[in-house]
Amino acid sequence: MALTRKHWQPPFDTxxxxxxxxxxxxxxTVAKDGVKSTETGPSAKAREHESWDPHWIESQFVATFVCANGECGEVVVCCGKSTFDVTFDYDHLGNIEQGWQEVFIPSFFSPPLHFFLIPPECPDEVAQEISRAFAAAWSDLGSAANRTRSAVEALLTERKVPKTTINKNRKRVGIKLHDRIVRFRSQDAEGAAYLEAVKWLGNTGSHSAQELSLDDILDGFEVFEHALHHIYVQRDRVIKRIAKEMTRRKGRPKPRRKSKLRKN
Ligand SMILES: [Zn+2]
Known part of the structure; x- marks a missing residue:
């Protein structure tokens, strides 16, 4: 399922x-009276300035959400910054009316939101790393990129791709992520191509976090989601189908196809 970008791109007016x-x-859904904003001291002081307008307002907010699924009822708390954006509307005479609306920029969610649905077939150690990337994405893009890279490492470990090797000097050394992905190609070339794309995001995260954009992170999440489906969900379905077929045959050998004889 494709990631709905606008759900993850603050500021949010709704x-x-x-x-x-x-x-x-x-x-x-937002709990009753679930959003509370408090204007900061410097923002309140700035109101005395002659050119002040609501653009200058800066607040900290706390928002409480409740899961609409009656059987769950989980509560999620979010905090961050809010400001005001100008809005335009028409009055009853058709004239344009200017207004102001509070917009929210979250920096933290507890428990962290999932940018995409982690499939149940995904092993826990991989799911934990990607959940950490989700948590960081609101406040620290570099850290979100590094966590995504750690999720790739965890996935390769789970797929039994070695982490270390013996070098020429007979010393045990770590294998670089890129080389681990190259090794994974023999097991799953398509899966390795997805992981390689996500790996570049991790590289950027380590060396020049300021060059990363939220869009880069969302791209990384989208490709990683696809990789998880390819590596775990599809494979799981294939194994289940084979197991079902084996049970159905109760150990009898698979009937062989008769080769068609060419007429003429
Ligand atoms: Zn729920």
């Missing part, structure tokens, strides 16, 4: 329909 990170089925 709250997106985020998926509950616990049941991964219900959507989150």
């Amino acid at each position: 709250w997106p329909r985020w998926m509950c990170p616990i049941c991964q089925a219900g959507t989150l």
Whole structure:
């Protein structure tokens, strides 16, 4: 399923329909009186300035959401900064009316939101790393990129791609992520191509976090989601189909196809 970009690109003037990170089925709705903003001291002081307008307002907010799935009812708390954006509307005479609307820039969610649904077939150690990347994405893009890279490392370890090797001097040394991905190609060339794309994001995260954009992170999440489906979900379905077929045949050998004889 494609990632809905606008759900992850603040500032928000309305709250997106985020998926509950616990049941991964219900959507989150704002609790009654769930959003509280408090204007900062410098912002309140700035109101005395002659050219002040609501653009200058800066607040810290706390928002509480509840999962709409009655069987879940999980509570998610979010905090961050809010400001005001100008809005335009028409009055009853058709004249343009200017207004102001509070917009929210979250920096933290507890528990962290999932930018995409982690498939149940995904091993825990990989899911944990990607959840950490989700948590960091709101406040620290470099850290989100590094966590995504760690998720790739965890996935390769789970797929039994070695982490270390013996070098010429008979010393045990670590294998670079790129070389691990190259080794994974013999097991799954398509999966390795997805992981290589995500790896570049990690490289940027380590060396020049300021060059990263939220869009880069969202691209990385999107490719990683695809990789998880390719590596775990599709493979799982194939194994289940083979197992079912074997059980159905109760150990009898697979009937061989008769080769067609060419007429003429
Ligand atoms: Zn829920």
